[in-house]
Amino acid sequence: MNPLTGYLLVAALLFSIGLAGALTRRNAILVLIGIELMLNAANLNLIAFWRYGPHPEALTGMMFAIFSIAVAAAEAAVGLGLVISIHRHAHTTDLDAMNRMRG
Amino acid sequence: MIEKADQIFVLLQHWLVSFLPAGLQPVAGVLLSVVVIVCLFPALFALAVWMERKGLGRIQNRLGPNRVGPFGLLQPIADGIKSLTKEDIVPRSADAAVHFLAPVVLVVTVFMGFAVLPMGRNMVLADMDAGLLFYFAMGASTELAVFMAGWSSRNKYSLLGAMRAVAQMISYEVVLLLSSVAVVMITGSLSLTKIVEAQNHYSWGLPHWYIFTPWGCAGFVMYAIAATAETNRSPFDLPEGESELVAGYHTEYSGFKFALFFLGEYLAMFSISGLGTTLFLGGWSAPFSWLGWVPSWIWFFSKLMLSIFVFIWMRGTLPRLRQDQLMNFAWKFVLPMCLLNLLVAGLWRFMGDGWPRWVVCSAILVLAYVGMGWGEMRRKHFGARSYRYAE
Amino acid sequence: MSVVFYLLAALTVAGGLAAVMLKNTVHCALALTVAFAGLALFFLDLDAQFAGFAQILVYIGAVAILVVFAILLTKGSETPKEGVYSRNWLAGLAIAAGVFAVLGWAVLQSARVLPGPEGTPTATPVVTVLDIGHALMGRYVLPLEIVALLLTAALIGAVIVAMHEKEGAK
Numbered sequence: 001m002n003p004l005t006g007y008l009l010v011a012a013l014l015f016s017i018g019l020a021g022a023l024t025r026r027n028a029i030l031v032l033i034g035i036e037l038m039l040n041a042a043n044l045n046l047i048a049f050w051r052y053g054p055h056p057e058a059l060t061g062m063m064f065a066i067f068s069i070a071v072a073a074a075e076a077a078v079g080l081g082l083v084i085s086i087h088r089h090a091h092t093t094d095l096d097a098m099n100r101m102r103g
Numbered sequence: 104m105i106e107k108a109d110q111i112f113v114l115l116q117h118w119l120v121s122f123l124p125a126g127l128q129p130v131a132g133v134l135l136s137v138v139v140i141v142c143l144f145p146a147l148f149a150l151a152v153w154m155e156r157k158g159l160g161r162i163q164n165r166l167g168p169n170r171v172g173p174f175g176l177l178q179p180i181a182d183g184i185k186s187l188t189k190e191d192i193v194p195r196s197a198d199a200a201v202h203f204l205a206p207v208v209l210v211v212t213v214f215m216g217f218a219v220l221p222m223g224r225n226m227v228l229a230d231m232d233a234g235l236l237f238y239f240a241m242g243a244s245t246e247l248a249v250f251m252a253g254w255s256s257r258n259k260y261s262l263l264g265a266m267r268a269v270a271q272m273i274s275y276e277v278v279l280l281l282s283s284v285a286v287v288m289i290t291g292s293l294s295l296t297k298i299v300e301a302q303n304h305y306s307w308g309l310p311h312w313y314i315f316t317p318w319g320c321a322g323f324v325m326y327a328i329a330a331t332a333e334t335n336r337s338p339f340d341l342p343e344g345e346s347e348l349v350a351g352y353h354t355e356y357s358g359f360k361f362a363l364f365f366l367g368e369y370l371a372m373f374s375i376s377g378l379g380t381t382l383f384l385g386g387w388s389a390p391f392s393w394l395g396w397v398p399s400w401i402w403f404f405s406k407l408m409l410s411i412f413v414f415i416w417m418r419g420t421l422p423r424l425r426q427d428q429l430m431n432f433a434w435k436f437v438l439p440m441c442l443l444n445l446l447v448a449g450l451w452r453f454m455g456d457g458w459p460r461w462v463v464c465s466a467i468l469v470l471a472y473v474g475m476g477w478g479e480m481r482r483k484h485f486g487a488r489s490y491r492y493a494e
Numbered sequence: 495m496s497v498v499f500y501l502l503a504a505l506t507v508a509g510g511l512a513a514v515m516l517k518n519t520v521h522c523a524l525a526l527t528v529a530f531a532g533l534a535l536f537f538l539d540l541d542a543q544f545a546g547f548a549q550i551l552v553y554i555g556a557v558a559i560l561v562v563f564a565i566l567l568t569k570g571s572e573t574p575k576e577g578v579y580s581r582n583w584l585a586g587l588a589i590a591a592g593v594f595a596v597l598g599w600a601v602l603q604s605a606r607v608l609p610g611p612e613g614t615p616t617a618t619p620v621v622t623v624l625d626i627g628h629a630l631m632g633r634y635v636l637p638l639e640i641v642a643l644l645l646t647a648a649l650i651g652a653v654i655v656a657m658h659e660k661e662g663a664k
Contacts, residue, residue, distance in 0.1 A: 002605060002608040003499075004608060005601060005602070005604075005605040005608065006499060006503070007499075007536075007540075008601040008604075009598060009601055009602075010503045010506065010507065010536075012594060012597035012598055012601060013507055013594065013598075014506060014507065014510050014529070015593070015594075015597065016590045016591070016593050016594035016597070017507070017510040017511055017513075017514055017590075018510065018514070019589070019590040019593055020514060020586060020587055020590035020591075021513065021514025021515075022586075023580075023583075023585075023586025023587070023589060023590060024514075024579050024580055024583040024586040024587055024590075025514065025578060025579060025580065026578055026579060026580045027519055027578070029519060029523075029561060029564055029565055029568065030514065030519065030522055030578075032561070033513055033514065033522060033523065033526050033561065034513075034514055036526065036553075036557060036561075037510050037513065037514070037526070037529060040529070040530065040533050040553070043533065043537075043545075043549070044533055044536055044537075047536070047537050047540050047542050047545055048540060050540075050542070051540040051541060051542065056621070057621070059621065059625065059626065059629045062542055062544070062545055062621070062626070063626075063629060063630070063634050063637075065537075065542070065545050066544070066545055066548060066626075066630075067634075067637055067638075067641055069545070069548055069549060069552050069553070070552070070641045070644075070645060071641065071644065072552075072553075072557070073552050073556060073557060073645070073648075074644055074645050074647075074648035075648075076556075076557045076560055076561070077560060077648050077649070077652040078648050078651050078652050078655065080560050080561065080563075080564040080652075080656075081651070081652035081653075081655040081656035082655055083564055083568060084564055084567050084568060084655075084656045085655050085656055087567070087568040087569075088658075093568045095580060096580050096581055
């Protein structure tokens with residue numbers, strides 16, 4: 001088996017775990033954790049493709065991973081800021097309780 | 104002969120490893136270096152604790168420990184035995200697993216930082232291309248250990264101390280990174296050995312250490328401030344301010360686990376001083392070209408102990424800051440200065456040799472420092488004390 | 495596939511599973527850091543030193559800390575008495591399982607076209623930090639600038655969103 005397949009399978013599994021977490025948990029922060037896991041799985045894919053691809057010296061996959069890390073940091077900061085502001089407003093982070101558009 | 108003395112530890116390692124079969128030699132060499140680091144720095148820790156207690160005693164007009172051994176030199180050993188034999192108490196409501204893991208994670212991550220520090224010529228455990236990045240990655244992981252300690256204790260003082268510590272360490276880590284980036288910009292490498300080599304030149308017998316340039320001097324001052332805050336040392340020791348938080352995040356730790364936290368604090372001090380020495384004070388290079396015959400590792404460890412002495416001196420001299428002062432200082436004063444310092448380092452790089460760059464770079468930094476300080480002082484109003492409550 | 499790969503895969507997947515399944519939110523965040531650390535080790539194993547260290551610095555040093563801060567600020571550090579899964583957890587689980595099935599099927603299908611282990615490049619690609627720096631400042635300078643802009647916007651946005659809004663008070 002090509003080593004790339006193993007990495008892709010692990011990344012797919014991790015992505016699905018993250019997706020499951022994001023879809024099934026009640027707490028908004030746990031949903032964000034699931035999204036972070038999904039982003040990380042994508043990073044693993046990028047690095048694995050870079051390493052076993054035909055042109056590792058072109059650095060494309062590595063650069064994508066580095067930019068993705070930076071974007072994920074921004075996403076986490078804004079997402080958690082939103083959760084905190086929602087908690088201040090509605091006094092809950094339970095997503096099932098947030099079912100009204102009216103404040 | 105001089106060469107031999109300089110390389111004595113490297114030669115000793117090669118000699119010891121040469122008894123093993125060839126296949127095992129690289130692994131054994133690394134293991135041997137790890138064992139030496141793991142033994143050496145705790146020994147230095149004992150010495151530093153003694154130095155601190157003696158020095159603080161002298162600063163506060165008392166004698167310090169003087170009962171155990173000559174000049175109280177065996178006091179750290181007595182303390183160690185005491186903490187080993189004490190009962191290890193875990194609070195009933197504590198989260199036992201996390202409570203146990205926190206000191207372990209702290210000490211392990213702090214020890215990892217030593218791997219990339221060049222402690223002498225050819226004396227570095229892992230000469231990584233991205234050594235500085237590795238160091239900062241490990242330094243960032245200690246914050247999580249502090250949080251784990253504070254949260255798992257289920258004690259409000261622990262939690263408050265941990266939150267303070269994490270907020271402080273995150274804020275000052277930005278400063279620490281940015282002040283080091285100036286060095287990286289000038290050297291053009293993240294490898295710590297290359298950074299030391301770049302400083303190991305002399306003109307008129309004086310070294311080319313980065314602290315002797317305008318941007319390096321400013322960078323070193325900011326690095327020193329950030330290093331003090333990162334290691335939670337006085338005057339930035341709010342996370343464990345005894346008078347308000349009992350002992351901060353390690354309130355609920357006793358016995359050997361407490362000793363591990365204590366060890367971790369001092370090890371962090373050693374490693375951050377070692378990094379500062381490497382970045383700004385020329386690492387293992389001699390201060391004058393005619394002192395080049397002294398073994399390189401002696402210089403590294405003398406500079407290290409000198410910085411530890413400065414840490415102790417500051418602790419005995421300066422009063423503790425308030426939390427809001429601490430944060431304002433980091434974000435509103437040191438961080439802008441750091442960004443300006445990056446600009447100045449770029450100017451220095453592209454202005455070429457000669458005196459104009461000295462004048463221009465120093466002028467920018469001094470003007471910014473004076474201007475910002477003046478602005479801050481003017482905005483200050485020393486009115487009646489006001490309180491803000493959390494709701 | 496080496497032993498290292500299986501160990502790292504087990505560590506990462508266990509960390510990820512714990513991060514989405516544990517009851518206590520702080521435990522979830524700590525398990526998440528285990529998954530992050532496993533991924534960073536994966537990157538190091540794949541000879542991507544710079545990306546691995548950046549992963550530790552950004553994820554364990556910043557994102558994990560942000561997550562625990564958010565948990566404590568939203569008073570979520572206690573285990574909730576009611577269930578931790580949302581009402582329609584079954585649908586979510588089914589969707590995730592479906593996604594995994596599709597992804598796994600695609601990967602295994604593509605494995606047939608890929609060359610075997612002997613056909614892959616085994617030599618470590620020599621990538622120094624200098625190369626990465628040149629790439630960032632040369633070919634990828636526009637994405638770099640855009641990321642810088644994005645991070646600035648995110649910084650300001652996060653501060654504004656999370657800032658305390660109170661009428662007439664400073």
